[in-house]
Amino acid sequence: MEKTYNPQSVESKIYRIWEDGGYFTPKIDPKKKPFTIIMPPPNANDPLHIGHAMFVAIEDILIRYHRMKGDPTLWLPGTDHAGIETQYVFEKKLAKEGKSRFNFDRKTLYQMIREYVEKNSGVAVDQMKKLGASADWGRFKFTLDSDIVNFVIDTFIKLHKDNLIERKEKLINYCPKCGTSYSDLEIEHEEKNGILYIIDYPLVNEPEKCLKVATTRPETMLGDVAVAVNPKDPRYKKYWQNHEKVRLPIVNRDIDVIEDDMVDMEFGTGVVKITPSHDRNDEAVAERKKWNLIEIYSKYTVIGFDGKMRENAGAYYGMSVDEARKQIILDLKDDIRQKPYKNTVSVCYRCGKTIEPLPRTQFFIKVKPFTSDLYNLTGEVITAMKKHWFKVYGAGRGAILQHWLENLRDWNISRQIVWGIRIPVWYKITGNEDLIAISFIDSKGQFHQGPIRQWIDKKYSHDEIERGLQQILVPFYKGRSVEHLIQKEKPTDGNIWYQETDTLDTWFSSGQWPVVTLKTNKPGDFDYFYPTSVMETGYDILPIWVLRMLMLGMYLTKNEKGDDKRVPFTDIYLHGLIRDEKGQKMSKSKGNVMNPIDMVEKYGADAIRMALVMSSTPGQDKAVGENTIRGMRNLSNKIWNAARYITRGYNDPADLDTLSRSFAGVNINEKEIQNYEEDARIKIQKVIGDVTKLLDEYKIGLAAEVVYNKFWHWFCDELIEKEKDGYIRIDLLKEIFLIFLKLLHPFMPFITEEIWGMLPRKTTDPLIISSWPK
């Protein structure tokens, strides 16, 4: 044996032995309760970051522990297409080539992204293997596998049949830069130093007097439909009671003065402009007043999806939002005043640009239906939580989950990107040619957009249009939606039908992951492995992912599993974020990002796994520097040298089983030896008991600490020294060492397996399937 342990020469060899041995595949035994983890699918297109290494470490520890305990153990791996992320990265690549998504029809663009992803998709899997992940790769799933897509589409249709999907026009979070809408959970809020503008709106009846309106977004005044005051505000009572109107400056349109409780008398001037097309609050006011929102959207939406002012913005047509704002301030001259003001704006989580609330027709999932005959997605999870059908491990995150469940709003699942699962909705074109607008690329590569009628008249065939389709915009017309069907196949009734061009939110498919991966895998998998044992992931995606898996998992298994078994997992383990050694958040801009694979190559997978897991607590962030990893590399070496000591001097390690040490010149009687050995036996039993208990309680960080300390400071520092002095026989030392190898194996699988293979022992089984000590 070499004097120091060299992981590079060992790890790939060991991994191959495990994989070839088929040890990652569970042996299904109907009499035994399985242990199952569905792996959080990483982005198929990206290399792993340190957070992925964290989940691999924790999940692999649990998996290996349970496998050794003899449980039929399944760790089901997969990757995610990560719709917006991936398309965003791909579009950046296109931009470098001077192109954009608008140069391609959706089919071509999809195919290009698919090829791009396939080229990179092996990377994440290879890296997980490098980290020692003992997942069942034979059951691997990708979110765009045809069987998964099929299932996800069925779910959409099922939700529709249960009346839980609503197609409606509503203000959505739209990012003009990324060209898509987002759910409420995908936007971020940033506090910015803005300006509060006070604008004079003259009264129609007394033009010399005016109401002073406070706003942070003067440019949206072009779309104002009213101004509102608080009904209790004595300053303005007479205006709304007398149905007075004000004249909207610049536009010179007369609008009503109304009252609404939403208006805060204390804030600003107590007068608010109402712009339902560009502000959620104002939209809510319009809803309360039962105004015709469809009409308001179509008349008073002044900002377009490109982030520029639309035709109805008059002189400001074509300007960006910022330009329009500047110009309006100039144009208002004396009728506007400015006050510095701190406000929060929504920004795109992806590109950081300001999110524009814009009206658009989208599909929403009703998360909390108002009528009791409908299935209650959040309500069912709240019940499950109250009944303790699942448990949350992670510093106070249970309370946060509950808070989310109680406050979740309807979930917008439409995305205006191609990289995803296309929504199974068909619009009737026949008879609606003037209503439905499209954009497409013709067979000569020319880009066109406008109502379909226009292109039919120019002798484009439906075949050609459909083939080159980029986007279809199907509005509500006179308050009613154009006829559409929700089904898998294109309708064949002789009419022309086009499919919706929007795709489903990535989280809609990954939200079904525990159900769909088991249902589309080996026959019987779902019945045997569902509900799974643990969902292990970072606390940062608790609302966006875990919450949705709970909702959809319970919904999809409603009539299949007994009530107490409907949750997709019975335990939720939320690990913290890995920060740099100073506790700073890792980010590319700070330059403090640690690449887990570099660390594997430098110190070995065992070392980084142990470094990530040691003393970690669920839900709590953890600082890990290169020093930490180096320390754990030293542990590898310590284990290695203990093995060297035990096997030293024996050409045939098999001799060890029968060898005892001769104690020349040491005068220790048999009784004393027996006492010491008995003491050691009791101590190792205690260690086994402690580690087992800690792992059962998901106290992984503590378990790692105990193994570390007992191995190093008791076994190495004391027991080996005692053996040297003759107080303990080497066979007992070896026996205890083998136990330590088992206890260490889940944490540091490679080195322990390697040494296990070099030591004489009773079985020929590899360590990975040896039995957990009792």
Place this chain on the structure above:
RNA sequence: GGACCUGUAGCUCAGCGGUAGAGCGUUCGAUUCACAUUCGAAAGGUCAGAGGUUCGAAACCUCUCAGGUCCACCA
């Protein structure tokens, strides 16, 4: 405006009802004998502060102070 988390050794963090712990760092000493990626020893802590519960509190409760995170329709 709400909610949650955290304040323990120089640094990063465990411990969460029974005599203050680890890793890294620091100081001193040790090397033919498994390992200098080592060993032995030492220094270093009113466990943020104040009340309370208890035979006993770093741990449980209340308040205060200080950090951090998430949510939210004050234009």
